[in-house]
Amino acid sequence: MFSSPRGTADILPEEAREWQWMEGIARDLCARYGYGEIRTPLFEHTELFHRGVGNATDIVEKEMYTFVDRSGRSLTLRPEGTAPVGRAYLEHHLNALAQPVKLYYVGSMFRYERPQAGRMREFHQFGVEVFGSASPLADVEVITLAHSFYEALGSRDTLIALNSIGCPQCRPRYLEALQEYYRPKIGGFCANCQRRLERNPLRLLDCKEEQCRRLSQDVPPIYDYLCSGCRAHFQQVQELLAASGLAFQLQPRLVRGLDYYTRTVFEFIHSALGAQDALGGGGRYDGLIEDLGGPPVPGVGFAMGLDRLLVVLRQSGRPGKAETDPQVCVLAFSGLEKEGFLLARQLRAAGLRVLQDFGERGLKAQMKWAGRTGAPWAVLLGPDEWQQQKVILRDLTAGGQEEVAREQIVPELCRRLGSAAGER
RNA sequence: GUGAGCGUAGCUCAGCUGGCUAGAGCGCCAGAUUGUGGCUCUGGAGGUCAUGGGUUCGAGCCCCAUCGUUCACCCCA
Secondary structure: OOOOOOOOOOOOHHHHHHHHHHHHHHHHHHHHHOOEEOOOOOEEEHHHHHHHOOOOOHHHHHOOEEEEOOOOOEEEEOOOOHHHHHHHHHHOOHHHOOOOEEEEEEEEEEOOOOOEOOEOOEEEEEEEEEEOOOOHHHHHHHHHHHHHHHHHHOOOOEEEEEEEOOOOOOHHHHHHHHHHHHHHHHHHOOHHHHHHHHHOHHHHHHOOOHHHHHHOOOOOOHHHOOOHHHHHHHHHHHHHHHHOOOOOEEOOOOOOOOOOOEEEEEEEEEHHHOOOOEEEEEEEOOOHHHHOOOOOOOEEEEEEEHHHHHHHHHHOOOOOOOOOOOOEEEEEOOOOHHHHHHHHHHHHHOOOOEEEOOOOOOHHHHHHHHHHHOOOEEEEEOHHHHHOOEEEEEEOOOOOEEEEEHHHHHHHHHHHOOHHHHHO
């Protein structure tokens, strides 16, 4: 017996309806905001992630599903969506289109990690990217889009954490200041922090070790070091968010784990999630396209974990479901299976969701099955009634039944099930 | 990669200090009703006790390893 590989999961039909519902809301919302869907491959050249995500990141250092194919190329299952979308933007010269170019994606990402609550090796993200605008309006548009998404799903209690991590102009000065601050007392910090002091001092800020937090209590905030451009940008992002009525929390120690971020970074935090409490996150990545070998093109976007989102929705209220419940079951006595089959076809052509029992068992078993499908109506084809050009229409909810003329059954069911179905 | 808990029927679980052919509830299939679901009753199918090794007269139970799973660390979605 096989089971699905570690950290992966099957999504069975009942659960898939929740996914369809959730993804449908994402797609509608993106259409309303003018984002077009992009579908990129599930694997890319490994080098793309080295360059796009950054060699010093945990993703690249230890979490990638990398393999060599039969011709010796090194390929990697995508661990995130932004670098592939950036690659596609360049490859297809989307900078020749009217700017900005606004894209969204929904799909699987892969990271080799130990699974735990809210973390799988294959997980699902919904993300958006805006290329070609440096305006703070773009930053705020993606944040409000994410917020609208949570609202449309009925999820409350999502905290927006916001920060700016500067740009290549001003960040180096801040990194130096950080190193100066930490260096004298680095002995008291955890091994991780000690290792990072020279490589990536920003990461010392969000270390969760009790000891490290205490020792860096009075670390200088980045705000004093931002250049005038970054400062103005950050200021406007905050004003626009406030004007949109979105509550957010400035978190001077919010740094994100991917190298491409500049200026604005943000995270959506949900308290119901336990240790893995980030529902989504994102920020601005003005250097990414250049890092990938293209012209300087500013960008901003977010990604959110749909698996985690579903966990939250199940905890507070019920997630919606795609409408797929069967409406009619067709049951036929032995010898009338073909007639039942053809009637089911007619009903489906009229737009109804119809199941047919394939026979091979008694009427009792068929009825039992029909009851379990949840369909409100059953049509029974019995030899006596069929001879008189009639069928039995049974109400599976209330329990009664009546005879209906054969040629009347399709319109009759359409009428009882209401609405549009019959008008196709 | 590190640490801890847990693996008995499709599901939820019981199984004493190691001792007969390993149990329950739910679910599934069939019958009671030769043409009618839900309720009830009766019967049936379904288990390499995660896998491999060890200790023992004897292992579902004890020991070791492996795999899986859950949670946490690291980090992120």
